[in-house]
Amino acid sequence: MTTHRIRSAFYFLIFLMAVWLPAAQAELALNLSEGVTEFSRDVYQLHMIVLWICVAIGVVVFGAMIYSIAKHRKSKGNKPAQFSHSTKAEVIWTIIPIIILIVMAFPATRVLIKMEDPKDMDMTIKITGYQWKWRYDYLDEGFGFLSTLDRKSNLARQPDSGIDPETVPNYLLDVDNPLVVPVNTKIRFLLTADDVIHSWWVPALGWKRDAIPGFINQAWTEILKPGVYRGQCAELCGKDHGFMPVVVKAVSKEEYRQWVAQMKGEQVQQAKMDQKTWSKADLMAKGQEIFETQCASCHQKNGQGMPPAFPSLVDSATVKGSLEGLIHTVKFGRPGTAMSAFGNILTDSDLAAVVTYVRNAFGQRDDTVQPQDVAAVTQS
């Protein structure tokens, strides 16, 4: 009997080691990250307090159970006691949990109040969720940009891509344009969405908040340490929910000022792009690039889509029909479907390029669309 028990315990140990040793070797993250803001550190503390309280309760309750299972068995000739209640015991184990809960509630309340008190902010960034990308608008500086899954991850994540995700740096957690912010600065975030509900989450900042169409939510952060912090959309938002990462690059205040100046310069360049007349070859090249980053996740690279949710563009009536109608669809979207209004997120020259590309590649129409043509189409 005893040797049998020892042998089973030995097998169990081997099983545990087989499961956990590889995990330990890889130094896996098992726990919440402490993060890089005061709030995230508070949350980490709170998490650890509650976790250890639960462990302590578990030790007591499971300990009593294990003792009872070992001692109070019929095979040991135990005669069952016949008690069926004890008011004293029941009062005690109602009052002790109440005290424990009050002990937890105090720090939780303090941290929550701090989080929900966004005053004396130094700057404001508006975050808009789209299927499946983020837009960041620096409201104090007057510029903004889109942030989508980077090209390498996007190639590797295609079914049967043949690319091993392990070879892609920061697989699924990298973007083309990260959100750049200064450290030691109180930043107010205003969150909303254009199509469905998304949720903006960077674990190192300590919170996530939903981006909801028709609502503007508020949250704030003050990052204490320069670095690159990665997260993901946390609210199911459709087909590519798993492929809209968030990357925050926290830099020194000086570096941030330089970056803002550079972005403003690019904005001037961008405005010039919308004024000039483009050659067809340039439009097609730029259009294909934009199509592949913005449109191909639904309509597919070959334009054939995934009907019925994502219609095929090849020889479609809209693509072949009036140029104005096609521009209208791309610029203002199709309400009630996944086709969002790209006029909100792309410049006129980008729209001109992508419409030209779609028209020629999938509609077999030899047309060129200029930024001015896009500007002329209005919502009505």
Added chain:
Amino acid sequence: MSHATTHEHDHHDEKPKGFVKRWLLTTNHKDIGTLYLIFALIMFFIGGAMALIIRLELFQPGLQFVQPDFFNQLTTVHALAMIFGAVMPAFVGLANWMIPMMIGAPDMALPRMNNWSFWIMPFAFAILLSTFFMDGGAPAAGWTMYPPLVLQGGKNVAFMVFAIHLMGISSIMGAINIIATVLNMRAPGMDFLKMPLFVWTWLITAFLLIAVMPVLAGAVTMILTDHYFGTSFFNAAGGGDPVLYQHIFWFFGHPEVYILILPAFGVISEIIPAFARKPLFGYTAMVYATASIAFLSFIVWAHHMFTVGMPLGGELFFMYATMLIAIPTGVKIFNWVSTMWQGAMTFEAPMLWAIAFVVLFTIGGFSGIMLAIAPADFQYHDTYFVVAHFHYVLVTGAVFAIIAAVYYWLPKWTGHMYDEKLAKWHFWLSVISVNVLFFPQHFLGLAGMPRRIPDYATQFVEFNMISSIGAFVFGFSQLLFVYLVWKTAKGGEKASSRVWKGAKGLEWTVPSPAPHHTFQDNAPVNDADLAHGSAH
């Protein structure tokens, strides 16, 4: 009534002949209970197959087997099938079989409605599952069906809403039947505070069902009109409010999670005393704790929505109210442990599953307390930590209790003992693999893996792999259960009427297998046969 007794005995085992009369037109609570349980088992395997495809895709990073859109369809329908198709019907099946026998009633109060409430279910699920074969596929917006995403669904929206309406009608009829039976059909002497806890927990569950199923029906109807009739209940562009839907849904959804677990509490409160050979500790406290949990379940719904941007006052209220639930739930756990304390325990399969329930459900309760802490929930929300939490309370909670109940009452139903050795294999394989399956998901969530994603970053590889291995072992172990139940139904060692030496309650006073009709003579019950016969 005594003059009729001898006469009635002749008809006890008179089962209708032919499949249609016996099963399709049945009004017998035992046959309807069997139908419910078989239906639940089938749905458990359908939902389980979906879960295994999900775990197969998540075995390694990259997309190998399914497209992201199909992945979302699987997570959505897996949840709907398991909640509405497996766990709820299984408990209704147990209620049908056991409540009349436990309270000394000849049948359910409304036998024809009972037939109808079962036979709606196969149609509801045929409609729901048929969407997989349609253009555009099955619903893919999650079982919570949040607009505006759900409104992007194609044809499946109408089918999903109609299927949920049917499930709701079935649940409400089942609940009315249980309330009517418990309130009106108790044998003389079966006072409220002598009823078995399984009956108590089901009575309270039935009231929850009647209160919240119409709320869900209202929510999905508004989705239907938003999608097809141009209303804007949840469409911000038309003046609607997408967050309103979440409030309505979770006003249904939170009581719903107690609908799934309260009958499980009842089952465990029957099994532990039987195998500890000792009365249940704190019977009245258990009844009041169940009622308090039911009441609290109506005022905590927004803890599912801490990240939608509620005002501070709202967040504080829902945090405190949620933490309160730990108190009556704790009372239950402590009472079960006290019931075991100084008993004379034996560890047959029902007891093993019940002990595993107490331990693992408590672990799910711990993560529940952590999730209640609103500022920490800003990290946990919508991650695998939540997935681990609700699978601990629903799989190792509700499902384990259902399996425990089947082992406990199967000899009463079939007249045969199950194969104890095989049942122990089933238990140990399941209890180890289910922890390999779900425990690492806590780590994944804390390390930052969101839920409902078909592909993941490479730091999540190891634990996903472990979890998938656990899933396959757990899934295939359940085939053993099917074999065991089938074998027991076919034959085996004859079971005595008492089956378990320490078991108390009226169901053990009738022969095994229980005759087709029981308690037709409505004789007064004998206090000595009851678990809670004398006043507590």
